Amino acid sequence: MKKLSLYFHFPFCVKRCRYCDFVSYPRRDRHTHLKYKKAVFQEIALKVEEEGLRGSELSTVYLGGGTPSLLFSEDVEEILNYLRHFFAFSSSIEITMEVNPETVNGDKIRAFREAGINRFSVGVQSFNPHFLCFLGRSSSLEQIENVLSCMGKINCSSWSLDLLYSLPFQSFLEWQREVESALVYHPPHFSIYDLTFSPRVPLYQFAKRHPGIFPSSDEEALYFEWAMERLDSEGYRHYEISNFAQPGAECRHNLNYWSDGEYLGVGTSAWSYLGGRRQKNTSSLKNYFTRLREGRTPLTFQEELAPHQKLTEDIMLRLRTEEGVKTSYLLAQYKREEVESKLKCLEFLSKEGFIIKEEERFYLSQKGMLVANQIFQEILD
Ligand code: SF4
Incomplete structure (x- = not known):
């Protein structure tokens, strides 16, 4: 189920x-x-x-x-x-x-x-x-x-x-x-x-x-x-x-x-993530009412995440948590070449002290948490 x-x-x-x-x-x-x-x-x-x-x-x-x-x-x-x-x-x-x-x-x-x-x-x-x-x-x-x-x-x-x-x-x-x-x-x-x-x-x-x-x-x-x-x-x-x-x-x-789980969002401006697709509802209350009155869903945006996009987001979301992200998980879910390029980035950030590497697990250090948005930008680029 x-x-x-x-x-x-x-x-x-x-x-x-x-x-x-x-x-x-x-x-x-x-x-x-x-x-x-x-x-x-x-x-x-x-x-x-x-x-x-x-x-x-x-x-x-x-x-x-x-x-x-x-x-x-x-x-x-x-x-x-x-x-x-x-x-x-x-x-x-x-x-x-x-x-x-x-x-x-x-x-x-x-x-x-x-x-x-x-x-x-x-x-x-x-x-x-x-x-x-x-x-x-x-x-x-x-x-x-x-x-x-x-x-x-x-x-x-x-x-x-x-x-x-x-x-x-x-x-x-x-x-x-x-x-x-x-x-x-x-x-x-x-x-x-x-x-x-x-x-x-x-x-x-x-x-x-x-x-x-x-x-x-x-x-x-x-x-x-x-x-x-x-x-x-x-x-x-x-x-x-x-x-x-x-x-x-x-x-x-x-x-x-934060762990790539699926969710259904309802109401104005709500996001959903279902079957690898990301969707967003209208933020306008007026449009929300109008579209539903006409029997249409209030979506204003949807996209199918490309594998490299999904990989990047998955890493960024998991890095938010104390659990962090594991190499074996990434290799089981995504293409090896794409994972390896992201691993290089994580290794670099760990040398700089923003990420801690423990065996195959990467997670944010205290220093990294203070500049988490910049770290995520590095992973995105
Ligand atoms: S106005 Fe914004 S910040 Fe204030 S209670 Fe409402 S949602 Fe929260």
């Missing part, structure tokens, strides 16, 4: 954060949310038939966004029941929901849990009210503390907390306080990202005008290295560049992305 993951994008938020480059609309009205849910159901039915996915086994489901916690628990129940018409749920299925603290309280979290969510990813970003305000986050510190306190009380062994670093005028001490504030709640999983801007977001112009107020790249490296050591001392495994987990609390949905 075919195994896959499913990603459900819910593109609505209370308001837009100033650094946000995701597809999200500041819309809270229930009518639009229900209309959207119905459109996604149509998309699922269409794609299941077109891709021959009926009866496949779902090992993970991820409700992301946007802010899917704007939905009600009845919606979640309906979504999961709808999926059951088409797919078998694995007995150990992981069902994650991204949660923004301003949209939930203890009762709502419990109701989501009862509806079938067994993993929550809480968008905290900062415990400092000044940073929350700068980022344009909708949540207050009190709302954040409430939802985190609730996580310890519900029967949910797996949940995650997101933090951002490299914020303006953020001192080393302030960053240490952020991590310590998070550790008080014993999250089984942490995601830690540095604040970056695309030219499309409001903070981009601000950052260009005031470059000196952000921590330098040396300071960023110091902050991240300290976090790695601190979390290691608390028993977290640094299992992916930005992700840390207590043993067994790794995000299985993301691990599937």
Whole structure:
């Protein structure tokens, strides 16, 4: 039986954060949310038939966004029941929901849990009210503390907390306080990202005008290295560049992305990867509704990955993880000449200290993790 993951994008938020480059609309009205849910159901039915996915086994489901916690628990129940018409749920299925603290309280979290969510990813970003305000986050510190306190009380062994670093005028001490504030709640999983801007977001112009107020790249490296050591001392495994987990609390949905697993993405801007083909849905909500009303899938892009492209992506994705990539795996999957040219590149990066080579396994060193995007560029070229 075919195994896959499913990603459900819910593109609505209370308001837009100033650094946000995701597809999200500041819309809270229930009518639009229900209309959207119905459109996604149509998309699922269409794609299941077109891709021959009926009866496949779902090992993970991820409700992301946007802010899917704007939905009600009845919606979640309906979504999961709808999926059951088409797919078998694995007995150990992981069902994650991204949660923004301003949209939930203890009762709502419990109701989501009862509806079938067994993993929550809480968008905290900062415990400092000044940073929350700068980022344009909708949540207050009190709302954040409430939802985190609730996580310890519900029967949910797996949940995650997101933090951002490299914020303006953020001192080393302030960053240490952020991590310590998070550790008080014993999250089984942490995601830690540095604040970056695309030219499309409001903070981009601000950052260009005031470059000196952000921590330098040396300071960023110091902050991240300290976090790695601190979390290691608390028993977290640094299992992916930005992700840390207590043993067994790794995000299985993301691990599937990083290990060449197949996934179906539904909703605006969602990506799918099925049978070696990569597909992307329209990012426009209007087009999304129109295409489904006309009975068409909302795809705007699809490509069959050429073998050398697949090899390069596979190496880059696996290098994100602590497991890294093994020569025997590559030789079993791809043509020897193509693998050998990539191995030369990995050997070179290992001589430079960015990658560690252990027998036939290559993985990023601490130094490599700090410049992972440049490393991936080397592998691409
Ligand atoms: S909550 Fe997340 S998706 Fe929504 S605007 Fe903020 S960063 Fe973007």
